[in-house]
Amino acid sequence: MTIPTPRDGHAPADPPPTTASSATAESAPPAETMTRSDTTENGGLALKTGGDVPAPPAGDDGGDGPGDVVLRLTDVVKTFPGVRALDGVQLEVRAGEVHCLLGQNGAGKSTLIKTLAGVHHADGGEITWLGQPFAPATPQAAMRAGIATIYQELDLVDDLSVAENAFLGHEDTRFGFTRRRSTAQKTREILSRLGHPEIPPRTAVRDLPAAGKQIVSMARALSHDAKLIVMDEPSAVLAHDEVENLFRIIQGLTSQGIAVIYISHRLEEIREIGDRVTVLKDGRTTAANLPARTTPTRDLVSRMTGRTIEYVFPPRRPAEKREPLLVVEGLSRKGEFADASLTVAPGEIVGIAGLVGSGRSELLETIFGARRADSGTVTLDGQRITGVGRAVRKGMGMAPEERKSQALLLDEPIYKNMTLASFSGFAKVGFTDAGGERKAAEKTADLLELRPRDVTRPVRTLSGGNQQKVVVGRWLLDDTKLLLLDEPTRGVDVGARAELYQVIQDLAERGVGVLLVSSEVPEVLGLADRVLVMREGRIIREAPAPEIDEDTVLDLVMSGSLTTESILEGEPA
Amino acid sequence: MTTQTAPPEAPTKPERRKLDENALRNLGLVGVLILLIIVGIITKPDLYSDPTWVKNNFLTILQQASAIGVVTVGMTFVIIGGGIDLSVGAIVAIAGVWSTTLATQSYGAGGMIFTAIIVGTVVGLINGVLIAYGKLVSFIATLAMMVAARGLAAQISGKQTQISTNSTINDIASTRPLGIPLLVWILAVVVIAGWVLLNRTTFGRRTVAVGGNPEAARLAGINVKRHTMLLFALSGLCCGIAAIMLTSQATSAQAAMANLYELDAIAAAIIGGTLLSGGRGTIVGALFGVLVFSTITNLFAINNLPTEVQNMVKGGIIVAAVLIQQFRFQSLTQLFKR
Incomplete structure (x- = not known):
């Protein structure tokens, strides 16, 4: 383990186990110390892009915007337990403009618009709306304010x-x-x-x-x-010609002096409809008020990425060639994904990068047998997989995307959650062996450095990262050969992330094949040996991780039409 | 934080606390029982001064709770597994009527018991198949079965009360091994078997998983559909056992027997701490729920009060129990701690 674990993590005799806050409070302090100490010895992914690109001072392009400033955010901060979702956001929106918000998943876009909509309340900073301080108590209040x-x-x-x-x-x-x-x-x-x-x-x-x-x-x-309409990825549900129509409507709105905040992952749309762009990264504004049409793609992308301390990957081990364990051929499901073929070898980590809605989670669930494929085959060790029961018996395990709704019995103790897929194996003639299960769960808890280690606590009391460890731990009890991980670090704080990465890598070292889905590109690149890029239901690119970089993947994921070459060409020679 | 703050036994605390929560709820129900008995003593001091009467009355309460208690055990499993079974009363009726037809009675006591159990289980299985594989909501499927099974029972019996002429069956209710009615022994066996099944077997673990989070159970490789089907079959089996018990008590069966058992069983399970949304519940709590109801019935009977008042009190108790559940027992737990 490269991560020093504070041994007293579970020692304090803090009594109330029932509140969520106590659990997160326990995991928060290690998170901070860890990231700070590890940035220097970060031996994982080469973090090439500079995150310190200074943002142009807000408002320096005075006169550029079409109207008066209607909305201004200064140093807005919003924290959730364990996460600083907004960490100093600057935003300036003028009447009659289309202001685009750009940022990766987790950059804080959703939190930001929910703060404007009165769903969340900012912890710090200042929001002015039409010249008045603005802090809507409820969504209705925001609506009434316009x-x-x-x-x-x-x-x-x-x-x-x-x-x-x-x-x-x-x-x-x-x-x-x-x-x-x-x-x-x-x-x-x-x-x-x-x-x-x-x-x-x-x-x-x-x-x-x-x-x-x-x-x-x-x-x-x-x-x-x-007077201000915030649109969260409005084009995601629309066909191509419908997007054109949407743009006409937006232009109609702005000509009436209404301001629009437009969120989209598609750069070409931003170029077409946007006036100015503000880029968010890790809850901060990394660039404000860039001209939407003329800013080079490369600049936009680099300001969205530029990682510093958030991703700490264990050092990569040399990959060895082995016979594939999982073979997926021509797998299709109507309206979700088409003609997906891939392989995973024992001890190999294969990562799938793609946006929400690209069909990646559906693909994973179909491989696991939780959804029925329209066509195509899945074989594990040469045996066909047709349903979840069979998949589990043959040695597949899955940590689904929605931890709480798809994986955990929140009121049940940790050990029962860990043995959910294997308690029958512990049982003798139908009678469960709670003692044996507890012991096995404790061993796994040690392996995963689960905190608290007491496996009789209800899962509800654990932090997100530790809950995820329970889900992963479930498949360590069994002789799992292949682990499918869907967004393993969603809602997991920074420190626990690094630990999960280590766990995943340790598993691979033990010969378990891992197929990983994540919308966070650096995570896929940092962990995987091989990367598949998915867009609109198709695998559009496959490459060994060292041969592909974050900008390329992000570009493929977002625009598809723009190739790496076109970005390079756009750069002055 | 000082170095002496972590006693080694600290980790075992939460489990004990959870047990406390269940134990406390049951303790609360025992408190209600005691309260009801005190009310009985106050209203009928002359009766309670006679020890033989007290003992017999106590056994009467248990005996009255026996058939509905068996049904409640099955119901508790169904509810913990995330379903509801509105057809239990009707299944008892169809099983009772079917096992007391002249044709069935000609096979003797064994044939009658066998018929009741098979009919109950099969009807439950039909519920289960419709719900698990036909994807009907359990509320709808069992509502339909409730109507249909009563109809079939009326059809078979020709709306007549069918007298049981089999002395072995009729003796079940009057036999008293070790001074305790056989019906109470049957209830005890079913409750203990239910408790073991829920808490000590893979079947019970699956029940909690399927009811608590069906998607998680499915993705862990549990056959959720098959298990759901089995839960309803189990409920039907309990109804079959209850049908024999009731037939023996009344020495007859008819289409209207076990009327509104579904409501009593659901209410007993709920006040016993079973979560209607599934995933949590206890057999012991459900048993106490049944006992509370039969004690109330008894209290009203010895005071010669009309059943209308009794029903109003029952309704009030159900509401109170659910309200207390919503306040969550934790706050109460803390109250009791200090």
Whole structure:
């Protein structure tokens, strides 16, 4: 282990085990000391990009924006237990502009827009909205102040009509009766403003296509007389020509003086619709107010990456060639992924990089047998895998994406969670062997440096990182040959991440094959021997990890059309 | 932090605390039982001054709790496993009626017991198949079965009360090994078997996993569908046993027997600390829940009070129990600690 573990981690006799805060408080201090001491001896991935690119001072391009500044964030901070989600965000939005927010997963974009929407409350810094200090207590308050947010999962009520959805929560009523006709009329006006008078206000939202639903969401924003509309990846659910239409609507909005904050992973869209770009990384603004059309891709990407201390990988071991353990051939599921072929050898770590929605989690679950493939085969050690039961018996294990909803029995003790896949093996003629399970779980807990080590505690009381260790530990009890890990470090604080990386690498060293999915590119590059890049349901690139870098992967993941060469060409020779 | 703050026995504390929570809940139910008995003593001091009456009354309460207690054990498994079984009363009725037809009675006591158990299990299995493989919500599937099974029971019996002429069956209710009614012995065996099954076997572990987080159970390689099906079959089996017990008590069976047993069984499981959303529950708690109800019934009977009042009190107790659960026993636990 390269990570010094404070041995007294579980020693304090702190009594209340039932609150989540006590568990996280225990894991937080080691996290800090660890990252600081390890940055110097970081022998893992070569961290090439400089994270210290100074941001252009905010507002130096005065006169560039189309209108007055309506929203200004200065040094905004938001912390959650164990995570500093926003750590000094600067943002300036002018009336009538499309301001793009760019950043990797976990950079703090969602937290930022939820803070603006009144879902979260900033712990520090200053937000001014229309010249006044702004701290919305509830989403309703933000809405009333004129900030509307359109989330990725549209929050519409499917069985209500377009008009009812547009005015949901502030219905037009008289003596408690809704005024259907005037509501419909007002909705029609708003839809015309959005350039879609053809949507009938009285249709059920359920019957509209995704693009239509998005327009209803915008109609709701306008029904509140919003002056700023925040759109979280609005294009993710749209087809190509629908995106064009969305852009027309956005242009219509901005010409009426409404400001738009636009979040997208697709650079080409930002170039087309955006006025200015603010880049976030690890909860900080790394660049503000860049011109959206002229800033080189390379600059944008490097400001999104530029890692410093967040990823600490154990040193890479030399990979040896072995016969593949897992062979996946031509696996397809309609609407999710198509024609996926890959192999994993014993002791090899294969990483899949891709965005949410690229089909990576679905692919993993299909390999595990949790989803039925439309076509294609999965073989482990030469044996076909057709269902979860068989997959587990043949030595596959999976740590799914949603730890709490897919993997854990939160109220049950640690040891029972660890033996969830193997308690039958401990049992004698159907009678469980709790003592044997506890001992085995304790051994695994030591191996994983689980804190607290007491395996009779309910899993609910553990921190995210330790919960993840329990899920991984489940498959160490068995003779697992292949471990599928879906976003193993989501919601795991920095220090525990490094430990998990070590655990994964130790497993590989013991001959376990690992197939890892992550939307965090450095994680895939730092851990994996071989990298697969997935975009829109297809594996578009395969390369040994040392031969591919973060910028290339990120570029493939985000734009697909832009190749590495085109980035290099864009650079002055 | 000083160096002497970590006693080695510290890690065992949380487990004990969890046990405390269950024990405390049961203790609370015992408290309710004692309270009910005190009310009985106050209202009928003359009866309670007679030790033989007290002993017999106590055994009567247990005997009245026996059939519903057996049904509740099955129900508790179903609820912990994330389902609900509204058809238990109807399954008892169909099993009771089927086992007392003239044709079945001609096979003797063994044939009757066998029939009741098989009919109960098979009907439960049908529920299970519909829910696990037909993907029906258990509430809907068992609601349909509740109506259908009562209908079939009425059809078979021709809406008549079927008298049991088999003396072995009829003697079950009156036999008293070691001075305790055989029906109470049966309840004890079922409760102990249920407790062992839930707490000491892989079947019980799977039940908790399937009810607590079906997706996690599935991804751990547990056959969630098959297990769900088995849980409903188990509930049906318990109903079959209860059908024999009731038939023996009444020396007859009819389509209307075990009326509203589903509500009593669910209520008993819930006030015994079983979470309606699944994943948590205890057999002992459910037993205490049953005993609370049958003690109330008894209390009202000895005071010659009408059943209407009794039902109102029952409803109040259910609400109170669930309210207490929502406040979470932890706060109470801490209260008791100091």
